[in-house]
Amino acid sequence: MSSPVYLVLGAGPGLGLAVARRFAQGGHLATLTTRLQEEADPLARTLSEEGYAAEGLAVDLTDPDDVARVVATVGERHGRIDVLHFNPSAWREKNVFELTVPELLEDVALGAGALLPAVQAALPHLHAGARVLVTGSAAADKPSPAAPSLGVQKAAVRNLVTSLDATLRERGVRAVAVQINGVLGKEGPFSPPPIAEAMWSAVSRPDDDWTPHVAYDG
Structure with a gap:
C-alpha cells in the first residue's frame, strides 16, 4: 500500500496549510487544493521544503463537475484517499436586508453543497x-x-456531516465536523497549530468513541 493520502479542498496559507502540515507529520501525502494553481503550488512547496510529501492542485469549488474531477484524479493517482478535508466557506458582508436569495444559495453551494460531489x-x-x-x-x-x-x-454543512457519517459508517468510513468556537488568530489557542492538532485528534479516534461533531473551545 502507498502512503496514506490527505486531501484538503479550500486550502489557504493559514489553517489549511497548518492542518495539511499536521497530517504530513503523521505520514500522509498532503494534497492541497486552491482556486488557482499558482495559489496551490506555493503551499505544496512550503511543505516539500520542510521535508514532507506534498502536491498542489487547482479546483473550482463552485463547479460540482470540477470538484468531482479533481477528487477522482487524486484517488485514481494514489489509489486511496484516507482523509478528505472540506475547508471552504464564503464571507459575504451583506446583512439580511441586503442579502439576496441567489447570493445566499451561491454561498451555501460553496460552503456546504460542494461537499456532496x-x-x-x-x-x-x-x-x-x-x-x-x-x-x-x-x-x-x-x-x-x-x-x-x-x-x-x-x-448546513454540520447537518450534512450528520447524514454523511450515518451513511458512510456502513463502509467503515466516518465523518466529523470540528466546530471552532472562537476567532482565528495568529497566536494562542485559536491559532492554526492547536486547531490543526484538534483536527488530527478528531479523525484519529476509534469508531467506538466516534461522534460526528467535535467542539474546539480552545
Whole structure:
C-alpha cells in the first residue's frame, strides 16, 4: 500500500496549510487544493521544503463537475484517499436586508453543497478507516448579523456531516465536523497549530468513541 493520502479542498496559507502540515507529520501525502494553481503550488512547496510529501492542485469549488474531477484524479493517482478535508466557506458582508436569495444559495453551494460531489467522487477510494473532515464554525450557532450567509453555510454543512457519517459508517468510513468556537488568530489557542492538532485528534479516534461533531473551545 502507498502512503496514506490527505486531501484538503479550500486550502489557504493559514489553517489549511497548518492542518495539511499536521497530517504530513503523521505520514500522509498532503494534497492541497486552491482556486488557482499558482495559489496551490506555493503551499505544496512550503511543505516539500520542510521535508514532507506534498502536491498542489487547482479546483473550482463552485463547479460540482470540477470538484468531482479533481477528487477522482487524486484517488485514481494514489489509489486511496484516507482523509478528505472540506475547508471552504464564503464571507459575504451583506446583512439580511441586503442579502439576496441567489447570493445566499451561491454561498451555501460553496460552503456546504460542494461537499456532496467531493464525497461522491472520493467514495471508490475511501477504504475502511478513512475519514471525512469538515471545518466547522461557531457561526453555525452564533451567526454574524453582518454576514448571515456564513452561519447558514456552517449550520448546513454540520447537518450534512450528520447524514454523511450515518451513511458512510456502513463502509467503515466516518465523518466529523470540528466546530471552532472562537476567532482565528495568529497566536494562542485559536491559532492554526492547536486547531490543526484538534483536527488530527478528531479523525484519529476509534469508531467506538466516534461522534460526528467535535467542539474546539480552545
